[in-house]
Amino acid sequence: MTARVPGMTITWGRLLTHASLVLIVVLWTVPVLGLFISSLRDKDQLIVSGWWTAFTATERTAFGRTGAANAQVEVLGKFVIEGDFLPDPRRTVTSYGLQQTDLTAHAPGEAVAIGDSEFTLFEDGTYRWTSEEPFTHSAGRRIFYVASIPPTFSLANYREVLSGERIDRAFINTFTVTIPATLIPILIAAFAAYAFAWMKFPGRQWLFAIVVGLLVVPLQMSLIPLLRMYNDIGATFGVPSKTYLGIWLAHTGFGLPLAIYLLRNYIGGLPRDIIESAQLDGASHFEIFIRLILPLSVPALASFAIFQFLWVWNDLLVALVFLGKGDDQIVLTSSLRELLGSRGDNWEILTSGAFISIIVPLMVFFSLQRYFVRGLLAGSVKGG
């Protein structure tokens, strides 16, 4: 409340501002953090402990079986069986017992009597079982213990999901869909936008008003007629109805209204003098567009390109309708959805799969955020 008074910067109001913002930021980022951390965890640890415990050791109960009599050696008149329950040097024993119900009976290193013999399980997982008399048992004895497993992080889940769940193919397929579906509408829209902004032709105003109207037409309106059309074309010409060309054109169609709208507003805002002086020099509209307008419009083109890239990359509905689910056509969002159905409890698969599908848009987003914001502002706040 008194932020503007010099020297009194820390007040309850300021503190509340910071605290509320911290709270919102935490709420917003924690879900993603949980996904990322989980995707790097060991899959056995992932299902028994929350990801927020990932940086502390987890405890797991287990049992080991000692060697049988044939493993005994005689040392200085005593009979000894030795071994190691935990070969991984980073895992340690926190307690152990002879019965499953007795896991915490003994501390590691503490000797326990078994009949006449003496058994000790050490912290590093090695054990030593000594007796005055020779051992005769033919099957090893079970020893129950609690093991402490240090946090382990690895890319194992990513390897599994990439090779085992055909996510690597889906990754390539997604690029195959996204890049043409981003570039084609830009070019088509840029020409149309220039015509709407600077050329005179009958019906210009109301055609553009229709474009503005089409901005909000729900995708759902287009699906059934287009699906029928694609099927008819496929049947008539004996070609597949689910093709990359089909989805590029569909995404082009759905992206065009916004592209034309954004670019027309930007191009329409360029100074009139530039265009008029070029016309006086005898340049045609085509030359003006290629030589002058396109280079000047790069920021607006970039804004739309980011929009369209993110939209196409993240789309599920259009891909479900216009592409197949075979290895050669399935996209990331679609295979992630399949995984949710088939591997719904395998969080190591889901978390790493999800992260692979969001990493590219996140990189695009963070590196080109400024253009993205500019596009958002131009697209929704005002027309000009």
Add this chain to the structure above:
Amino acid sequence: MTQQVLMALLAVVAGVGASLAYFFGSNLLLDRLAADGRKPDGSYLSREPLRNVIRPWLFVLPALVILGVYLVYPVVETARLSFFDRNGTQFVGLSNYAWAIQNPEFLEAIRNNLLWLLFVPALSTAVGLLVATLADRVAWGNIAKSLIFMPMAISFVGASVIWKFVYDFRGPDAPQIGVVNAIVVALGGEPQAWITVPFWNNFLLMIILVWIQTGFAMVILSAALRGVPEETIEAAQIDGAGEVQVFFRIVIPQIMSTILVVWTTITIVVLKVFDIVLAMTNGQWGTNVLANSMYNWMFRGGGDFGRGSVIALVIMIAVIPIMVWNIRRFQREEAMR
């Protein structure tokens, strides 16, 4: 795989090449065919007026054709199909509509869509405005905004995985690995499979969309806040208005039109919400929404295009007021140019 990468590259070149070839080719052709010439009497004939009449259409033609095929024609066709049977061959009058208003699943979808419409735009806009306001007052505001904006880049399916993990349920005796159930247990409550709890699970799904859309609202409103003239605020402060009063009486009225734009934009997103419901519940446990229902009818039992079309039309009709408002707003702005 290598083959596919090559194919993709080829496709990029071919697709962009074809577009470029059209634009260059058609303009070149126009310049040739309608080149300046000589009249029969030998005097100079400029055909520039003719070229100027034709050229705009060369520029807009591809866009108009694609818009026509992919958006305008489908709207008309969907409306027509809503009066036809499942294959779109037999005229059935209003029977698809009659089916819809008696179908409990459809009515449930309508109810849920209304809930979404009521809460998601309001919450996203409110939190977005709150963040925009708070972030302007702290030194680390830009970092905060960037982080809250981030979910905008994440797909609805990806977000669904992220939140399904947050809501995960492991059985009453197992350690909970979902944040929500872990907190519930820590507070002494009973863990639950939250997304199967009817009615309230709708809100769990809505949170996901709010999480994604708040960043959008924040960015737009943040720009609007910066446009509020400093003098108006200072004048109110001199008159003794407190910070809260200034915000609600001075700032909010000045950015009201932007708030409306944000609200309606999110409303449109909400009407089309599909991926989240499909991935989280597929409409089970009372969470169905129109877009999900429509998708199911497209393919269920070989697909019922008549019923699917009716559902799509309902979404369209809900959008029409916003469409009209947008066009009016556009025309007002054009008039002011």
